[in-house]
Ligand SMILES: [Mg+2]
């Protein structure tokens with residue numbers, strides 16, 4: 093039997109996300125209006141998960157002052173965007189002596205980072221570093237400046253934004269960090285490399301997918317993920333007013349190349365994504381379409397979003 097696992101902050105008439113769960117396994121994530129009904133026997137407050145589903149065919153006409161607004165899709169990177177470090181480096185603090193042996197460090201080959209991290213986690217396992225110690229390292233990675241502010245801002249305006257995370261880190265680490273700060277539920281979906289603990293208690297990392305993009309590492313092209321996400325949402329009759337991308341790395345540049353002039357790229361100032369944008373703007377003027385707003389603190393992004401919601 094499915095149950096309502098989670099509802100956003102209560103404001104009658106606003107749109108909230110409901111996660112229906114079954115034996116702790118996420119089954120469905122739906123959206124609906126928060127309603128309040130009263131009768132002679134009492135009152136009930138809940139989320140109608142059907143009104144948005146039927147929105148396309150039947151405009152919502154309930155007793156509450158619900159206004160249907162187009163949503164903004166906001167996409168976050170993880171390493172050096174949400175957190176202020178590269179988590180693949182942070183987790184090495186769990187190794188004996190807090191460092192890796194030279195033979196392992198020197199085994200990293202260009203474009204094969206995912207395979208390298210598979211070996212790093214294998215090494216941590218062999219050294220007896222257990223799940224709790226690895227979780228602990230992910231839990232205490234510092235966030236980038238302003239990141240808690242923007243998460244709180246998005247939580248307050250959750251009906252207007254659809255928020256996803258795309259990262260070349262791994263699912264175990266990302267979930268550990270987000271749960272530690274209490275914002276795991278902010279993200280509708282997390283796309284990253286799968287990772288699980290095997291029978292030996294070792295963290296086993298896998299590549300996310302394969303692709304044909306020549307610009308991205310073999311295990312992940314974020315442009316392919318964004319494109320597939322938009323196709324999936326379009327099939328569910330969800331179209332976005334605007335796309336916003338907050339990132340820092342070279343692999344965050346690739347997805348924004350297909351953005352339109354209506355969309356916004358937020359590259360971390362002077363990081364690889366920003367440098368790639370500047371290079372393209374110089375070498376191929378007018379090809380890169382989205383508005384570019386470099387950020388040093390996520391407060392810079394909030395400033396833009398506040399103005400967007402005022403228009
Ligand atoms: Mg990054």
Ligand SMILES: [Zn+2]
Pocket residue numbers: 305306307308312313314315316346347
């Ligand atoms: Zn790519």
